[in-house]
Amino acid sequence: MVKSLHRSFVAAALVVALAVGISAPVRAAESGPHAAWMDWQPGNDVTNVASLQRGAAHFMGYCAGCHSLKYVRYARVAEDLNIPEAQMEKLLLLPGSKKGDYITTPLSAADAEAWFGKAPPDLSLITRSKGSDYVYQFMKTFYADPARPTGVDNLALPGTAMPHVLSALQGVQEAKFKVVEKTVDGSKITEKIWESFEAGEPGQLSAEEYDAFLRDTVNFLEYAGEPYKAKRLSLGVWVILFLLVFTLFAYLLKQEYWKDVK
Numbered sequence: 001m002v003k004s005l006h007r008s009f010v011a012a013a014l015v016v017a018l019a020v021g022i023s024a025p026v027r028a029a030e031s032g033p034h035a036a037w038m039d040w041q042p043g044n045d046v047t048n049v050a051s052l053q054r055g056a057a058h059f060m061g062y063c064a065g066c067h068s069l070k071y072v073r074y075a076r077v078a079e080d081l082n083i084p085e086a087q088m089e090k091l092l093l094l095p096g097s098k099k100g101d102y103i104t105t106p107l108s109a110a111d112a113e114a115w116f117g118k119a120p121p122d123l124s125l126i127t128r129s130k131g132s133d134y135v136y137q138f139m140k141t142f143y144a145d146p147a148r149p150t151g152v153d154n155l156a157l158p159g160t161a162m163p164h165v166l167s168a169l170q171g172v173q174e175a176k177f178k179v180v181e182k183t184v185d186g187s188k189i190t191e192k193i194w195e196s197f198e199a200g201e202p203g204q205l206s207a208e209e210y211d212a213f214l215r216d217t218v219n220f221l222e223y224a225g226e227p228y229k230a231k232r233l234s235l236g237v238w239v240i241l242f243l244l245v246f247t248l249f250a251y252l253l254k255q256e257y258w259k260d261v262k
C-alpha cells in the first residue's frame with residue numbers, strides 16, 4: 001500500500017515536471033523572443049559626481065529643449081553636483097531662468113503636440129518608472145526607417161514620436177531584421193525579429209564614446225529621480241555602524257541589569 005502510494009507520487013511528480021518542461025518554451029515564445037539589446041545596461045554610478053556633471057550638461061544641451069525636469073531646481077543640482085554658481089549660470093541655466101527655478105522646458109505642450117503628435121514627457125521620474133536600463137536602451141536603439149516621419153524608428157518604443165536627437169553623435173544605424181510568418185488564431189501574420197545593428201550614417205562619436213555619453217546622461221536622470229540617493233547610500237553605512245555599536249552597549253546594559261537575578 002505504502003509502496004504503491006509512493007510510486008504514484010513519483011509518477012505524478014514526473015508528469016508535473018514534464019508539463020512544466022514542455023510549457024516553458026511555449027510561454028517564452030508567446031511573450032516575444034528575448035533579444036540581446038534588452039540586456040544592455042548603462043553601468044552608471046550615482047556617486048560619481050564628475051559623471052553627473054557631464055550628464056547635467058548633456059541634458060541641458062540635448063534634452064531640455066523638449067523635456068522638463070519639473071521636480072528639480074537648478075540650485076539643488078548645482079549644490080549636489082558641486083557646480084560653482086558662475087559655471088552653473090553659464091552652462092546650465094536656460095535663457096530666462098533663475099537659479100531657484102525648477103527645470104522647465106521652453107517648448108509648450110501645444111507646440112509639441114502639433115510638431116511631434118505627442119508632448120515629450122517630464123523626465124524627473126523616468127528612471128524610476130521605467131528604469132535606467134530602459135532609458136539607456138531607448139537612446140541606443142534608434143535606427144533608420146525612411147517610412148517614419150522622423151526617418152527613424154526605435155526598438156524599445158516602436159513607432160516613437162521622438163526624433164533621434166543624438167544622431168549627430170551616434171550616427172544613424174541600420175537594423176537587420178528576420179521576417180517570420182506566424183499563424184495566430186487562424187490568421188497569418190508576419191513578425192519582424194531584430195537580429196543586429198549595422199553601421200549606417202556615421203556620427204561624431206565612436207560606439208564606446210556614445211555609450212559613455214549615454215551612461216553620464218542616464219546617470220544624471222537617475223540622480224534627478226532621487227536627488228538624495230547618493231547621500232542615502234553613504235548615510236546607510238553610518239546607520240549600520242551605529243546599530244552595531246548600539247547593540248554592544250544594549251548587551252552590556254542587559255548584563256548589568258540582570259547580573260544579580262539568578
Ligand code: HEC
Binds near residue numbers: 130135138
Ligand atoms: C525635439 C524634441 C525632443 C528632444 C530634444 C528630446 N526628446 Fe525625448 N521625447 C520627445 C517626444 C516627442 C517624446 C514622446 C515619444 C513617444 O511617446 O512616442 C519623447 C520621449 C522620451 C522618453 C520616454 C520614452 C517612453 O518610453 O515613454 C525618454 C526617456 C526620452 N524622451 C529621453 C530623451 C533624452 C535623454 C533626450 C536628450 C538626450 C531627449 N529625450 C531629447 C522629444 C524630444
